[in-house]
Amino acid sequence: MALSRRVLLGRLAATGAAGAALTAGAAPARAAAAGPDRGGRRVRTGFARLAADGYRLLEGEKVGVITNPTGVTTELRHIVDVMHADPQVRLTAVFGPEHGFRGTAQAGGSEGRHDDPATGLPVYDTYNKSGRELADIFTASGVDTVVFDIQDVGARFYTYIWTLYDCMVAAVLAGKRFVVLDRPNPVTGRFAAGPVLDKAYASFVGREPIAQAHGLTVAELALLFNGEFVPQAAGRPVELATVRMSGWHRGDFYDATGLPWVPPSPNMPTPDTALVYAGTCLFEGTNLSEGRGTTRPFELLGADGIDRRWAAAATELGLPGVHFREAYFAPTFSKFQGKTVGGVQLHVHDRAAFDPVRTGIGLLVTAKRVWGGFAWRPDHGIDRLTGSAAVRTMIDAGAGPDEIVAAWQDGLAKFRAVRARYLRYPPA
Numbered sequence: 404m405a406l407s408r409r410v411l412l413g414r415l416a417a418t419g420a421a422g423a424a425l426t427a428g429a430a431p432a433r434a435a436a437a438g439p440d441r442g443g444r445r446v447r448t449g450f451a452r453l454a455a456d457g458y459r460l461l462e463g464e465k466v467g468v469i470t471n472p473t474g475v476t477t478e479l480r481h482i483v484d485v486m487h488a489d490p491q492v493r494l495t496a497v498f499g500p501e502h503g504f505r506g507t508a509q510a511g512g513s514e515g516r517h518d519d520p521a522t523g524l525p526v527y528d529t530y531n532k533s534g535r536e537l538a539d540i541f542t543a544s545g546v547d548t549v550v551f552d553i554q555d556v557g558a559r560f561y562t563y564i565w566t567l568y569d570c571m572v573a574a575v576l577a578g579k580r581f582v583v584l585d586r587p588n589p590v591t592g593r594f595a596a597g598p599v600l601d602k603a604y605a606s607f608v609g610r611e612p613i614a615q616a617h618g619l620t621v622a623e624l625a626l627l628f629n630g631e632f633v634p635q636a637a638g639r640p641v642e643l644a645t646v647r648m649s650g651w652h653r654g655d656f657y658d659a660t661g662l663p664w665v666p667p668s669p670n671m672p673t674p675d676t677a678l679v680y681a682g683t684c685l686f687e688g689t690n691l692s693e694g695r696g697t698t699r700p701f702e703l704l705g706a707d708g709i710d711r712r713w714a715a716a717a718t719e720l721g722l723p724g725v726h727f728r729e730a731y732f733a734p735t736f737s738k739f740q741g742k743t744v745g746g747v748q749l750h751v752h753d754r755a756a757f758d759p760v761r762t763g764i765g766l767l768v769t770a771k772r773v774w775g776g777f778a779w780r781p782d783h784g785i786d787r788l789t790g791s792a793a794v795r796t797m798i799d800a801g802a803g804p805d806e807i808v809a810a811w812q813d814g815l816a817k818f819r820a821v822r823a824r825y826l827r828y829p830p831a
Contacts, residue, residue, distance in 0.1 A: 446660040449584030449622065449646035450474070450482050450552055458492040460582060460644060467496035467546035469529065469570055471504060471563070473554035473586070473665045482552055487522040496544040497526045500553065500566040502668050531607070533569040538576035549574050551621070552584040554667045558681040559600065559615050560608035560788050563667065567621060568610050568628050575637035583645045585622035589657035589664075589677045590759075592618050592828065597681065597760035598811035599818045600790035608787050614818050615760050615790065616681040619825065622647060627825040645827075653830045656754060670700040679749050682763025685794075688785025690778045691770060692744060696734030703732050704766065705746020707739060709774050714747045716769040720804060724757030726750045764794065765804040 453460060454476075466486070468474070474482045483504070486494040497504050497519060504519070504526050515528050527540050541549060549570060553563045567583070574581045597615025605611070611632045619627065622645040629640045650660075657664060657674040666672050671680070676699075683701040686693040694703035714729040730748040734740055747766070751757050771777040779785050779795060786792045797807050 446587060446648055446650040446655070446662055448552075448586050448648055448662065451476065452649060453584060453646050454485065454489075458486075458489070460646065461492050461548060461550070463493075464547040464580070465493050465495045465545060466548050466550055467498055467527075467541070467544050468494065469498040469500065469549060469551045469553065469566065471500055471502060471553050471667065473667045474552040475663065475665055477662060479663055479665070483519070483524070484521060487524065494524065496546050497524050498529045498540070498544075498549070498570070499526050501530045501562050529566060529570065534573065535576060537569055537573035541570075541573055541577040541579050546579065548580040548582055550582045550584060551625070552586070553621065554586050554665065555588065555621050555624075556667060556671060556677040556680055557588045557590045557616055557618065558677075558684065559597075559613055559617060559790070560684060561667075561680070562607055564617075564621065564624055565607055565610050567625060568632070571625065571628055571633050571641045571643070572637045575633065575639060575641045580642045580644070581625075583622045583625040583643070585620050585646060585648045587648065587651050587655065587657060587660050587662070588618065588620050589674045590616070590681070591656055592620060592623070592653040592826070593830075594618050595815065595819050595822055596758055597815070598790050598794065599814040604786055604791055606787045609790055612790075612814075612818070614815055614822075617822070619822065620648070620651075620828070623825050623827055626827070627822065630825065631821065647827055651828055653826070653828050670695055672698070672700070675751070676701050678751055678754065678757070679759050679762070682759035682761070683749065683766065685763045685767060685785060685788050688780050688783075688788050688795075689767070689770070690738070690776070690780065691746070692732075692734055692738040694732075694734070695737035696740060697732050699748065702749050703730055703746065704749075704770075705730065705732065705739075705744040706774065706776060707742060707744050708776050709745040709770075711745075712773045713745075713770060716773050717747060717766055720765045720769065722758070722762050722765050724751055724753035724755070725762055726752055761804060761808055764807050767794075768798055768802075768804055768807070771798060 468483055483497055486492050517526050519526050527544055551567055555564055571581055595614040595618040599614050600609040600612045602612060625645060629643050634640050664674055680701050686704050691704055691706040694700040697703050711729045714727045717727040728748045728750060731743055731745050733743045785795050793810060794807060
C-alpha cells in the first residue's frame with residue numbers, strides 16, 4: 404500500500420527512535436534505532452521510544468504537548484512537527500512554558516496564546532499559571548492526555564520542573580491523563596545535594612521540599628511529585644504514565660549520551676553551564692553578575708570593584724574538582740550592562756568530584772569577605788533560591804562553607820531516603 408507524504412514524513416522522523424517496552428508490561432517496540440553509540444550502548448529518550456512504538460500509549464486520545472525547543476529527536480526535528488506529521492497520533496494542542504514553545508522569549512517571558520505558524524496547532528501559554536486557571540486551559544484545549552517533554556538541568560530552581568508539577572496538579576483538576584517522556588539529567592543522577600526547601604519559602608523556583616540539586620530525571624521527579632505532593636495539592640494523584648529512556652545510567656553526564664544539546668533556556672547554552680548552575684545561580688540573589696549577557700553565564704561571576712583577591716580566596720577553600728580564574732568581562736545585558744567588571748571564572752576539571760552547591764556557598768562566603776560592596780537583593784530572593792533564610796543569615800553571621808553545608812545535612816538525608824524510592828535507572 405502506498406504511503407501518503409504525511410505518513411512517510413512522520414515515520415521517517417521517528418527513525419533512530421527505537422524502543423523496547425515503554426512501561427511495565429508494555430509490548431516491545433517494533434523499530435530499531437540508528438545513530439551514535441558508546442561501547443555498544445546509546446541513550447534513547449522517552450519520545451524516541453514512544454514514537455518507535457507507534458504512539459500506542461496515546462492511542463485513541465486527543466493529545467496536547469508541553470514542550471520547548473529541547474523537545475527534539477536525535478535528528479533535531481521538533482517532536483511537535485514529527486507528531487503533527489504522523490497520523491498514528493492525534494496531536495491537537497501545544498502548551499508553552501517560560502521562554503515559549505519555540506523559545507522566542509527571554510527569562511521571565513512567554514509567547515502567549517497563538518497558533519503555531521509551522522503546524523497551525525493552537526499554542527496555549529502555561530507560564531506563571533497554576534491550579535484552576537491552568538486546569539481551565541487544559542479543559543478549553545479539549546485534549547484527553549497531556550504529554551510533557553522538556554530537558555531539565557537538575558536544579559530545584561529551574562522552573563520547568565515546577566511547570567511539570569503545576570501541570571500535573573492541573574491535570575487532576577481538569578480530569579486529564581498525564582504522560583512524561585524522559586530525558587537525561589545532564590549532570591548525572593548520582594546523588595542529591597544542597598538544602599531542602601522549607602515550604603514557607605515556596606515559589607515558582609521551588610514549590611515543594613526537594614533538594615537544591617535533586618539528582619533525578621524528569622520522569623523520576625514526576626513519580627516523586629505524584630507520590631508525595633500532588634495528592635496534597637489536588638486531592639488525589641494524577642493518572643500518570645512515564646516513558647523511560649533506554650541506555651542511560653545514573654553516572655552518565657550529558658556528553659556520554661550521544662544526544663544533541665539544545666539550550667533549554669537562553670542562558671543555558673551548554674551542558675557545562677548546567678554543571679555549575681545548581682550552585683552559581685545563587686548569585687541571582689545578590690548584586691553580583693551571574694554572567695548573564697556573556698558567553699559563559701553562571702561560569703563567570705563578578706561586579707564592579709572586585710579584583711584578583713576573590714579568585715585567590717576561593718582557591719584557598721580547596722573545593723574539589725574546580726579551579727577559579729581571575730576574570731574580567733562586560734555583560735551585554737542584565738547586571739552591569741556594558742561595564743567591565745572583575746570576578747572569577749569557574750573551570751571544572753574533575754566532574755565526578757565537583758559539588759556545585761558547596762562551591763556556590765564557598766563563592767558567596769568569599770565574595771562577601773573580600774568585596775565591601777557585596778549585598779543581597781533587597782527582596783531576599785536568595786532565600787527562595789536556597790529554600791530558607793538559613794544560608795543568608797549564616798553568611799551574614801560569618802559562618803564558613805563547612806558550617807553552612809553541615810546545617811542542612813539532616814534535611815538532605817531525609818530527602819535522599821524519599822528520593823531513593825523513585826529511582827528508575829541503574830547506577831553505572
